[in-house]
Amino acid sequence: MKFESLEIIPNNPDGWRSGELEFGDAITQLYAKNGSGKTPLIQAMMFCLGLHVQFRDDIVRNCKMARLKLLLRGKRFTLDRMMGDSFDLTVRVDDKTENRFYNEDDFSRFMLKSLNLRSDRLVTNGNTPTTPYFSALLPLFYLDQDQGYSEYYAPPRPGFIKNQFSEMVRLAANFPPQNSYDKKKKAIEVKKDLAYLDTTIVDSRKLMERIAQELPSPLRKIEDVDRLIAELKSRLEDLKKSKDIKSDSLSSLDYVIGNLRRRHRELQSEEAALDSKISSATQIREEIQSEIETLNLNEEAKRAFISFSDICTSPSCGIFMVSADSYGKSLLYLKDQIKDLEISTASNIQRSEAISTEKKFVESQIAQLAQQRGLAEREAGIEVFIEAISRISSEIFELGLEKNKLEKSEQQKNTHLDLLKRRDITLTLEDSLQTSREQSPDILRFRIELGQKMAEWLDVLNSKNISRDIRIDSDLKPILGTEKLGIIKGSSKARTVLAFHAALFELCTNDPLSPFRVLVFDTPRQQEIHWEDLDAYIKALKAVALRNNAQVIFSTTSYQYVIDDKTDKEWLPKFAGSEQPMYLGGVDQSPIDAAP
Structure with a gap:
């Protein structure tokens, strides 16, 4: 999933508009003074993805809707969400209306399916079943201006899912849920699948051996036979x-x-x-x-x-x-x-x-x-x-007969390899459904890599007095030496949070099948992080974005990243305001750079 453009649509001839703002392939920077309207634009991106956002009255009064265009699995999605408290979001795919959603639950099911993510029923804090909201995933890849830099995971509304942080990280990394409501029922089905796969793999191996016996020796490549x-x-x-x-x-x-x-x-x-x-x-x-x-x-x-008897006096x-x-x-x-x-x-x-x-x-x-x-x-x-x-x-x-045998052998090898992969995935799922606290090798590997990456990003941010001996616990929360995040204060906390999100972003985008390829920051706390450290952080993020076909979007007031016109975009306020340029302007108001 990559963003293409964002636009704020006015609600009447006297309303406010932004014009269509295009995102950069790697970096998109909103650089302007405080009060110019950076935050509403950042919020509008998440608003179109289903996140609950409380816009100020003047935004709701003058703007009809926010429109976000994005690319997802080769298709162009256009998300139009009406401003206001009621949920009203229309989705168009390749310019054809897919659906109009009036509640977050239906929209979440649609988005999870579009992103090819599981939608298992999870357990709420009240031990009732629920499906995860897509908006609950967004705080992993979006840090808002207020709470985003004080917690690893800061949803705008209190979490309603049991162990919500762990469940969302697992969902983003494509791991099985920690608390599946249908766990027992699913465990029986998975056990049957595993027994079937074990039997099929044995039969497949025997077939592969029989086919191999029929092959001529020494073996020739299909290309040589051709x-x-x-x-x-x-x-x-x-x-x-x-x-x-x-x-x-x-x-x-x-x-x-x-x-x-x-x-x-x-x-x-x-x-x-x-x-x-x-x-x-x-x-x-x-x-x-x-x-x-x-x-x-x-x-x-x-x-x-x-x-x-002198050596060993006793028989025992x-x-x-x-x-x-x-x-x-x-x-x-x-x-x-x-x-x-x-x-x-x-x-x-x-x-x-x-x-x-x-x-x-x-x-x-x-x-x-x-x-x-x-x-x-x-x-x-x-x-x-x-x-x-x-x-x-x-x-x-x-x-020709020899070639057919070689092709049959290759086909059987590929089938056998697919069966082995399916069994590995099923074993991981079975491990997650066990009542014990043991976790699958894939999750253990992810925990180790997340801790290592987080330590690397702390080095990039030049973080002082933060242990690099990072352990990710079973709930996927970092332990910094012997300390948890709540003990850390000031700029060290902001740097730790930034390191965690960059590490998670890098691990997710390293997987070419992961849909999460956008990381959004609403004004990183520049008063707490030195200009040089923030610059090193953004440059390192850009390297990840270029390597993994991802995007980094951030707003800033004092720090200004030097963009590359080939891969980056810089959004500057282009409408004249009473005191300073603004990102939103009237319908009949010409942008500053287009004025005569």
Whole structure:
């Protein structure tokens, strides 16, 4: 999801408008003095996405609606929301009206579906079921002017979902919910899915092994087989057009014989490599067997040693307990190695026998063709011509069969890989549905990466007296060394909040499938953050935006980022006001830069 443009529409000929304001590909900066109307524009973006915003009376009185255009999965969405307290939002997709929503619940379901996000029923603070509002996600990627810099997650209205912060981060990162209302029912369904996938994967692996046994050895790439088929077809066409039938036919037979000899050399090389592996495995097996015999002799010597009563006066003294445990583990390990070697050797012997059989077949074909070629030199050209065409056609047919087998093998491998991925996702979902507090490997990895990224962004912001030993707890809240955010004050708190949101933004946009590609700041507290530190932060965010096809939007009063015209946009107030330029102006009022 990326923003294209924002526009405030007047409600009458005397109302206020903004004109259509286009967003930059990477950075959009609203730079103006306080009181020029930056915040209403920032709020209007979130307002169009369903967030509850309390605009001032003069905005509601003079403006009819806010219009936000955005790109989502290759389609252009136009969101028109009427100003006022009632929820009235119209969505158009590629200039066709999709729907008009009169409540946040229906709009949220629509947006979650459009963004391909789950809409599982969650548990409210009153233990009743509810679906997540899309607006509850927005504070993760939007920091408002008042509360946004004092908490990691500051929704404009009190949270109504149990563990709402954790649930929204999980939803944004595409993890299963922490408190699913339908958890028990879903757990049964997931268990059935997992059992089905386990059985299907076993069958798929067996099928893949059967297909692999039918493949010729050594294996050739599909591209190489295609090239050989193309060469043979070209030679066949040349034969059909030939005027010197006998000479060209003999040449074609020579070509077929040459291909068979090359194939024979490949088979010989593969057979020699397998024989070497079999021989090495036999030698390694003998060495392991020798180690087992040495272990057994040591164990017998130990038992004889124990029999001396002067050494161990009690039958259960335990003096050799560690040695006995080590003996058992070593013996088990060595026997497992022998078992693995036997399995591998049996497979290699089987492949070697198959190669030997194919090699004999190729040798017989070479001998037969060589004999036929000798006879053909003494016969009329037509017999040679027929034999050459027959041989080349047969070779094309055999290569076609080989290609089909290779394609079938590749297709089965891809199917098997998809099944494995589905099982991993299902396992993650099953872990999240367990009653224990254990979390899936994906979530644990996310917690580690979020902590590491947050420490990096604290360095970018030049944060002092903030621990870089950051641990993300099971509710996905950062613990800074031994401190929580509530203990931290002043500029350190603002920097910590900015670091968290940048880290989450970077992790989400690193995933090309994540829809969250916009980060919005309403006037970062410049009085608490040095100009140089804020500049380094914005530049680092721009690097993330360029790398991950994302956008950063912020308003500012004193700090001014130097934009790049190729990737950035700067919104300046363009309507004359009584005291200073404003972002909103009258319908009949010309923008300052367009005035004569």
